Amino acid sequence: MAKTIHTILYDDVLDGSKIIEMDNCVCQLSVIRRGYTEFIKDMKEELSKPALYILLNRENRKAYVGETDVFFKRIANHTANKEFWDEALAFTANDNSLTTTEVKYLESLSYETAKQAQSYDLSENSQAPTRPHATKSQEIKIKEFFKYVTLLTKFVGCDLFEKNRDSHQGTQPVHKPIKLDLEVNADDLKGRVSIRLNGTEYKTKGLMGFAIVKEYLKAHPQTTIEELKDTFHNALLGRWGAWNFIEDDIEAARNLKEETSMYRHLLKEEYILISGDGVKFVVSNQWEKANVLNLLQIAKNEGWSYEIVRQ
Numbered sequence: 001m002a003k004t005i006h007t008i009l010y011d012d013v014l015d016g017s018k019i020i021e022m023d024n025c026v027c028q029l030s031v032i033r034r035g036y037t038e039f040i041k042d043m044k045e046e047l048s049k050p051a052l053y054i055l056l057n058r059e060n061r062k063a064y065v066g067e068t069d070v071f072f073k074r075i076a077n078h079t080a081n082k083e084f085w086d087e088a089l090a091f092t093a094n095d096n097s098l099t100t101t102e103v104k105y106l107e108s109l110s111y112e113t114a115k116q117a118q119s120y121d122l123s124e125n126s127q128a129p130t131r132p133h134a135t136k137s138q139e140i141k142i143k144e145f146f147k148y149v150t151l152l153t154k155f156v157g158c159d160l161f162e163k164n165r166d167s168h169q170g171t172q173p174v175h176k177p178i179k180l181d182l183e184v185n186a187d188d189l190k191g192r193v194s195i196r197l198n199g200t201e202y203k204t205k206g207l208m209g210f211a212i213v214k215e216y217l218k219a220h221p222q223t224t225i226e227e228l229k230d231t232f233h234n235a236l237l238g239r240w241g242a243w244n245f246i247e248d249d250i251e252a253a254r255n256l257k258e259e260t261s262m263y264r265h266l267l268k269e270e271y272i273l274i275s276g277d278g279v280k281f282v283v284s285n286q287w288e289k290a291n292v293l294n295l296l297q298i299a300k301n302e303g304w305s306y307e308i309v310r311q
Contacts, residue, residue: 005155005261010039015239015288019043020152026095027148031156032075032088040075047072049092050099052106052149055085055124056158058239063160064124065114067107069100084124087239089156091149098145104132105142110149110161117163155260157286159234159242178236178294184308189289192311195296198304203311205292206285209245210266212295213283214273215304225279232283236294240264240286248281 008019017039020029030047032039040047051071055064055078062084068074071090078085091106092098098106108131115122134142150161194203195211202211213232217223223231225248234241243264247253250272253265265282274280287295299306 003261005152010036010042015290019046020155021094022148022152025148026093026097027145027152028092028094029152029156030088030090030092032090034079034086034088040072044072046092047075047090049096050103052091052103052110054089054110054153054158054160055082056087056089056120056160057084058087058158058241060084061120061235062124063114063120063122065107065111065122065129066125067103067129069103082124089153089158091145091152093145101132101134102138102142102145104129105134105138106146106149108132109142109146113146113150114160117159117161119159119162151259154242157237157240157242162242178297180293180297182293182296182300184293184296186289186293188308189292194309194311196305196307196309197299198306201309205287205289207266208287208292208295209285210271210273210283212298213246215299216302217273217275219302220276222276224277225275225281228275228281236291237284237286238291238294240284240288240291243284243286245284246281247284248275248279250280250282253282 003025004023006021010017017033017036018031020031030043048070050069051067053066053068053071053074064082064085066074071092075088108129111122111125111129114120153160154162189205193205194201195208197211197215202208213228216231229246232245234245237245243256247265250267254267256264264284264286266285267282272280272282296306
């Protein structure tokens with residue numbers, strides 16, 4: 001059955017703190033950027049509940065899974081004592097129905113699922129959480145709640161629970177963060193801007209990934225789909241890395257609309273590209289000021305001309 005997902009932006013900023021809920025579902029997600037003290041204060045009542053929470057550093061691929069009876073107090077402790085994270089996901093029940101036992105069970109289930117996925121470094125958890133005894137009815141309730149935990153985690157672009165899609169026969173290639181050496185910064189990309197790349201203007205940030213890949217294929221027409229995936233890997237997407245940068249299963253890309261309530265790739269016929277070995281593919285549209293810088297660095301490394309144009 002289709003679900004409608006509601007997102008409330010705390011300060012009208014897409015990558016700021018927010019509250020996310022679904023119709024006919026008690027699971028509520030609060031996305032909290034480190035340093036957003038006003039959001040935490042304003043949400044004190046909502047956050048003074050039992051919660052499953054995840055501390056994240058998406059760039060460094062590190063996470064900590066925890067639980068608490070009063071998230072409002074716990075987040076203050078972690079702000080003071082844990083340096084690695086810059087974002088927290090807090091899952092609470094909007095009908096106050098989660099118990100201490102249930103959030104402990106959720107913590108264990110979340111940790112085990114993330115550990116099996118091997119997408120994030122969980123070393124901040126010094127030991128695996130212990131799963132408490134739960135009744136059969138509690139287990140059913142918890143597993144149903146966890147289904148929405150994984151859905152909403154993916155909805156906000158985090159692939160903590162997704163199996164590492166770069167793994168192959170037990171090996172996982174490591175893509176180091178791209179080193180930025182640019183004349184522009186994230187502030188230059190705020191608001192409505194377009195990019196002029198080698199003389200062609202692309203009107204929105206959402207088209208920038210397409211523009212870079214198209215230009216790359218023009219310069220390197222023999223590049224295979226696997227070579228493209230290695231060059232334009234998911235780590236460049238930052239927090240949106242739960243979806244592939246380069247997606248050669250176009251039908252799967254279309255089906256994401258049903259799963260996540262929006263398209264995650266550019267799917268119009270005019271945006272479908274073909275690799276050097278003849279594979280049709282689409283490109284992510286999940287671009288914002290933080291990860292557009294990665295694209296511009298690729299352009300600079302290739303020696304292309306680029307200009308940011310404010311709308």
